[in-house]
Amino acid sequence: MGGVVGTGSGTAQSWTARLAIAAGAVGILLLLLIAGFKSIVLVAVGLAGLAVTVAGIWWALSHRGLARGLASALACAAPLAVITLYVTAELLWVVLVSCGLWALAASAGWAALSTDAAHAAPPEYRTPPPEHPFLIMNPRSGGGKTGKFRLKEKAEALGADVVLLDPSHPQDVATLARDAVADGADLLGVAGGDGTQALVAGVAAERGIPFMVISAGTRNHFALDLGLDRDDPSTCLAALTDGVELVVDLGRIGERDFVNNVSFGAYAEVVQSPAYRDDKIHTTLTLLPDVLTHHRGARLTVRASEITVEAPQAVLVSNNPYRLGDRAGLGRRDRLDSGKLGLLSVKVDNAAQAAALLAGEHAPGLTVLTTHEVVVDADEPEVQVGVDGEALTLPTPVHCTIRPRALRVRVPRVRPGVPRSRPRLDWRRLYELALRRRPRR
Template sequence: MLFVDTRNGDGSAGGHAIADLARDRGIEAVTSCSGGDLRARVSEVVADGADALGMAGGDGSLALVAAVAAAHELPFVCIPVGTRNHFARDLGMDVGDVADALDAFTVGVEREIDVGVVNGRMFLNSVSLAFRGGGRRGDHHDAGVCTLGATARRVLVPGGLMPELRPAEETEGEQLRPGVLLISNNPYALEGPSAGTRPTLASRRLGVLFIDAWKEMRPSPGRAWSASHLDVQAADETRAGIDGDEVQLLGPLRFDVQPAALRVRISRRHPGAPPLARLPSWSSS
């Protein structure tokens, strides 16, 4: 079963006539809306005996359908028609080849990849913890690691109000007020030709990028490390971006990685790794 979310990403799913292409290949396809209606529809088709789930839409919709697939141990197929297609790129797909992406349903290769979880909610890409104060919605949510430094300088202002956040295993009791805290499902490469991509989705590690608040009119240097889990003390209600969608999380926050929790299929003709992928040399904790 393929779900086509025409209201997500850049709206290109309809332009690609994804549903018709899928049906031509014998794949049952339905157009759907996002959010609760999509979640309910996916649950219905699983109850009716679906043996594979796919999603054509943005990263937020992909994560929702993938979570159901993982819960029922079903294979998941990503059709890259979103705005940025972060997950598809890091999965090693050719994001310009929608027809081949559909072939993954029938003649694809299968891999098991990790997923991230925050307070029981699954994410495929990353969670960015929001600050209170300046900045517009979208300035930091799903900003992309390769531009995160520039984003931090643009949206953080001296004296801006941020939630009290403390990564327990990193700060050793020191109370910090970060401007940006991004936790990713597997670490991103931060420099070199592969910057902004995850060279692997099977490292069994979270990536953590931490940029402190401004001090004396200058941004503090960022720090990056990897971890199997992360505990963050936060307000009872903390605004965050999860795979590009804005949500409210209830503190404290617990981040974990679930190794090999999702079965994914991609086309045999797709490369299977991000271009110029290189493992990052992050410290571990």
């Protein structure tokens, strides 16, 4: 079976690659045959309309009042103008059919290359079930999932010691976790937000015992990347009796651990506002103009891997890199054990630079890389930071590092798993698959 060409799956893969190439070719030929020279104009007009739309969004976010209203109108009018032009030229149907064929080509191409690509699943380790698990649960997280799914009662029935946090009397969860370990706990777990999980995970790593995630938060980003069921957090409790261990990395910012990411700039400034939690949209629209134009917040300098970025508006440092080039996978990480940080910074000072972001990873205002350390400095002694969604203020410079394989995470043996990422559309590889050629090494 190893690498034999001509098997059933290999034949299906070849035909899928042929479908991708054929659909893409027909989409291009349709434009050329029906529209002729106009096809070039059609594509140019479409791209121009998209660029104007993005520029209008930038103006709307970076201005207030009348200017914001006019920019919003421009962002809406640009695509309508493009469609009207296509209709007037009686070529709208050609554009729609061609776009459909290109979408089919992309979908078939991803399917063929996904079969071709190996998906590196993290190794799992069989270990005995914990004898004295200790779980911390936040009854307010995720809109009350702890009570809705009866997590406390189900966990206690499995032998866990459970502490419910009292929202009216904030508690130091790291101290709770350390005290539990001192009393004999051999596993620490959290049903709550990613920020709480990070604090307790740091204690588990420090004491060398496994950590357990119960997906009872609002977004559950860490749970998603561990392959856990985010719809029913009670399924996570199976780890107590029928579980395996994964060994993953922990991010580190200063003296604090993080499981997902830390953000600087626009997002960090906005979430610091007391009004943000009550009215996120209005607060964001009110503060963004000053943040994007450098009239509010510190002026940042980011250094990583011999690269320096001056005055970016937004910086995201993640514990392992997030997927890029896959809009369906934004916010997901394929691995949690690569031993590297992901860095994403955005520097946009005008509408033209905003439109240039359409170039993706190649945009001049976008920096994307993996590294082992990121240093964020500023022109102020302190900087606002969002750490796993929690708003903090830290002294500058801020050092972000990675702790490779620092955390043992106990998960259910049977779980949904991490959704596979879309591979990059490699047309040369698709051509080789279509002809049943082996890839060049």
